Amino acid sequence: MVCSFHHQRIISKIENANIIVISKQDMQLNLIDYKGDTLFCAPIAVGKAYGNKQKQGDMRTPEGVFQVVDIQNASEWTHDFHDGKGEIKGAYGKHFIRLKVPGHKGIGIHGTHAPKSIGSRATEGCIRLNNDDLERLVTLIYPPLTVVITPSAMDESQNLKK
Numbered sequence: 001m002v003c004s005f006h007h008q009r010i011i012s013k014i015e016n017a018n019i020i021v022i023s024k025q026d027m028q029l030n031l032i033d034y035k036g037d038t039l040f041c042a043p044i045a046v047g048k049a050y051g052n053k054q055k056q057g058d059m060r061t062p063e064g065v066f067q068v069v070d071i072q073n074a075s076e077w078t079h080d081f082h083d084g085k086g087e088i089k090g091a092y093g094k095h096f097i098r099l100k101v102p103g104h105k106g107i108g109i110h111g112t113h114a115p116k117s118i119g120s121r122a123t124e125g126c127i128r129l130n131n132d133d134l135e136r137l138v139t140l141i142y143p144p145l146t147v148v149i150t151p152s153a154m155d156e157s158q159n160l161k162k
Helices: 002-012 131-138 153-160
Strands: 019-023 028-032 038-043 064-073 078-080 087-089 095-100 108-110 121-123 146-150
Touching (some): 028 131, 095 131, 108 131
Antiparallel strands (some): 019 028, 078 087
């Protein structure tokens, strides 16, 4: 009983001990507090290819435990999706939540110019949100927030083949 009481006292003093959990299976991002309560939930899009990220350009979303290292203003950023449409302004929404993914650069959580892609395997490896959801999320987080990305059953089967 003493340990339990002491543990509860310590936990009650923790402020902003939140975590993002991204489920590739459920195509969902959840911001959860240290008590397990969901503070924010939104549908997402993830990498076109199944499995854990291995190399640049493999169209896979990484799996594991990462940290938010920066929240950048992406409102002027452009991206060419190589679909014949050229550079798209606003492809990332207003913000890019950069993740520290060892061995990989440019992985993050961002908005979209294609809201119909949410709920699908549509990205080059990043996690994509509707722009309104991204705007709300950035008001709730700050570096060095922990981000956990979990695989889907199909990702697991691809990971086993390696």
